[in-house]
Amino acid sequence: MFGARLQAAMDEHGPLCVGIDPHDHLLEAWGLPRTADGLREFSLRTVTELAGNVAAVKPQSAFYEQYGSAGVAVLEETLAACREHDLISVLDIKRGDIGSTMGAYARAYLDPASALAADSITVSPYLGFGALDPAFDLANAHDRGVFVLALTSNPEGAEVQHATCGESIDGFGDSVAGTIVGQVAARNSAESAQGLGRFGLVVGATIGSGARELGFDPSACKGPILAPGVGAQGAGISELIDVFGTDAIAANQILATTSRAVLSAGADGVRAAARSLNETLTQVG
Numbered sequence: 414m415f416g417a418r419l420q421a422a423m424d425e426h427g428p429l430c431v432g433i434d435p436h437d438h439l440l441e442a443w444g445l446p447r448t449a450d451g452l453r454e455f456s457l458r459t460v461t462e463l464a465g466n467v468a469a470v471k472p473q474s475a476f477y478e479q480y481g482s483a484g485v486a487v488l489e490e491t492l493a494a495c496r497e498h499d500l501i502s503v504l505d506i507k508r509g510d511i512g513s514t515m516g517a518y519a520r521a522y523l524d525p526a527s528a529l530a531a532d533s534i535t536v537s538p539y540l541g542f543g544a545l546d547p548a549f550d551l552a553n554a555h556d557r558g559v560f561v562l563a564l565t566s567n568p569e570g571a572e573v574q575h576a577t578c579g580e581s582i583d584g585f586g587d588s589v590a591g592t593i594v595g596q597v598a599a600r601n602s603a604e605s606a607q608g609l610g611r612f613g614l615v616v617g618a619t620i621g622s623g624a625r626e627l628g629f630d631p632s633a634c635k636g637p638i639l640a641p642g643v644g645a646q647g648a649g650i651s652e653l654i655d656v657f658g659t660d661a662i663a664a665n666q667i668l669a670t671t672s673r674a675v676l677s678a679g680a681d682g683v684r685a686a687a688r689s690l691n692e693t694l695t696q697v698g
Contacts (some may be wrong), residue, residue, distance in 0.1 A: 414556060414557070414604075414607075414608075414609075414610070414611055415532065415533060415552070415556055415557055415558040415610045415611040416601075416608055416609030416610050416613070416636055416637055418467065418501070419469065419501060419533075419558065419609065419637050419668065420608055420609055420637075420665045420666075422468040422501055422670065423468040423555065423665040423682065424471065425468075426465070426466060426467055426691070427467065427468060427691035427692075427694060427695055428468065428645075428662070428665065428667060428668060428669045428691070428694050428695065429467045429669055429670075429671065429687060429690055429691040429696045430467065430468060430469040430470065430471050430503060430639070430668045430669065430670045430671075430686055431463055431470050431471070431670075431671060431672065431675050431683075432470070432471040432472075432473060432505065432641070432670055432671065432672035433455075433456055433457070433460075433470055433471065433473065433476075433491065433547060433640065433672075433674070433676075434457050434458050434473045434475075434476055434672040434673075434676070435451075435452050435456065435476045436476070436521060436587045437683060438520050439455070439499040439673075439677065440455055441450070441656040442636075442677065443455055443679060443680050443681060446657060448480070448675040449480045449483035449484055449486070449487055452477065452480060452484060452487050452558065453478075453487045453490065454672040455481055455492075455513060456472070456487060456490070457490065457491065458490075458680050459496055459676070459683060460491060460494040460495055460498060460500060460685075461494070461686075462544065462680070462684045463500065463683065463684065463687055464498035464499070464500045465498075465500075465623075466684055466687050466688055466691075467500075467687050467691065468504060468597050468668065469500065469501040469503050470500060470501075470503070471502075471503040471504075471639075471666060471670060472488060472491055472492070472502065472503075472504055472505065472565070473503060473505045473672075474488065474496075474505060474506045474532075481635055481656040482694075485529075488529065488597055489528040491569075492528075492529065492530065492531055495531075495532075500529040501533070502532045502533070502670075503531065503532070503534070503535065503558075503560065504522055504529075504531035504533070504534045504535070505534075505535050506518075506522060506534055506536075506634050507535050507537050507671075508522070508534070508536055508537065508548075509536055509537030509538060509539060509540050509544065509545065510533075510540060510544065510668055510694065511541075511544045511597055511612060515545065515546075515547045515548065515625055516547040518548070518606075519547040519550075519551040519552075520549075520551065521546040521644075522534045523548060523551040523552055523555055523557045523559075523695075524555060525555055530580070531557070532557060532558060533552075533557055533558030533559060533560060533613075534548070534557070534559060534560070535560045535561075535562065535639070536548055536556075536559055536560070536561055536562070536691065537561075538561050538562060538593050539562075539573060540639060541559075542592075542593060542596050544690075545559070545561070549600060550690055552611055552612070553604075553611070556611070557611065558611050558612070558613060558637065558659050559611065559612050559613070560613045560614060560615050560637070560639045561593060561597055561599075561612065561613070561614055561615065562571065562593075562614075562615045563590050563593045563594055563597075563613065563614040563615060563634075564590045564594075564614075564616045564617060564620055564623055564624055564627075564631065565616075565617050565620075565632065566618070566619045566620050566641070566642055566646075566690050567616030567617075572612055572668060574588070574589050574590040574591065575588055575627060576582070576588065576589050577587070577589075578592055579662060580592070582590075582595030582596070583595075584629065584630075584633060585598075585628070585633070586628030586629050588627040588628070589627075589628075589670075590624075590627055591627055591629040592630060592633055594614060594633065594634050595629075597612050597613070597614060597634045597635075598633055598634045598635050598636075599638060600612045601635035601636045602635060603677070609635065609636050609637050609666060610635050610636040610658055611636065612634075612636045613634065613636035613637035613639060614631055614634050614636065614638045614639070614648055615638075615639045615640075615641070616631045616638050616639075616640055616656065616657075617641060617642050617644055618640040618642035618643050618646075618648035618652055618653055618656060618670075619642040619647055619648045619652060620656055620668060621652070621655055621656065622655070623656075624656065625682075630658075631656070631657060631661075632657055632658065632660070632661035632666055636666075637666060637668055637669055638657065638661070638666055638667050638668065639665075639668050639669050640647045640653060640656070640657070640668065640669050640670060641670040641671075642670070643670060643671040643674065643690070643694070644672075644673065644674025644675070644690060645669035645674045646671075647669070647678075649656075649693060649694070650693055650694050653667060653694070665666055665689045669694050671690060674686065674690055675687045
């Protein structure tokens with residue numbers, strides 16, 4: 414199952430996930446043109462350098478889509494390179510739609526017949542949690558992972574995620590974020606998986622006491638948690654412990670995500686930067 418495979422990768426390579434976010438300034442710093450060719454060199458070199466050194470990588474789809482069809486072709490190559498190097502991919506697409514449209518998104522990113530298929534994807538539940546069923550169903554069918562946005566660190570997110578919805582799920586409170594966590598937990602329980610389930614959350618590593626104040630524990634989702642914000646955004650092991658606790662970290666439930674803190678080291682420094690940051694994230698207690 415995806416959750417167990419991810420846990421095993423974290424056990425072997427550490428909890429770090431590196432976001433492949435090809436910002437213009439990073440391409441320039443690597444001496445690459447701001448073109449699809451530069452994007453390709455940047456992405457494939459990153460995968461090659463990080464394979465065997467981190468648990469996962471997280472390509473950000475938007476940075477590829479901005480180059481049109483040539484950029485999407487590079488994303489296909491990047492995902493293929495991850496498969497070739499046995500490196501778990503978390504495709505950051507944050508899709509969320511209804512009916513047949515969500516079904517099409519799910520087939521695009523979770524069906525192994527698609528050139529854009531990844532090991533896991535991020536999704537947005539804010540058209541209703543049930544609208545994500547096509548992604549959950551296809552993830553079940555093809556042993557893929559789905560990370561649902563729950564409690565993000567951007568200030569604007571609070572107006573939706575912290576809002577109360579009038580109905581409380583036992584143990585998760587009545588906030589929108591809490592109900593999302595509770596529903597992910599219910600899906601994982603229904604799978605009766607040993608260890609982590611295939612359905613996880615996106616919870617910011619810099620939210621501090623945010624989840625506690627809303628009355629829930631993100632780790633109770635029984636699945637992996639993608640935690641962006643490590644490194645350049647200010648989070649380290651202390652912040653991860655504050656948000657998630659030592660038990661969840663020690664159990665390899667928290668996939669700590671960074672981008673600039675590793676990629677800014679340049680093509681020749683990516684591997685060393687990832688190893689160094691990974692070491693700091695294993696110093697629990």
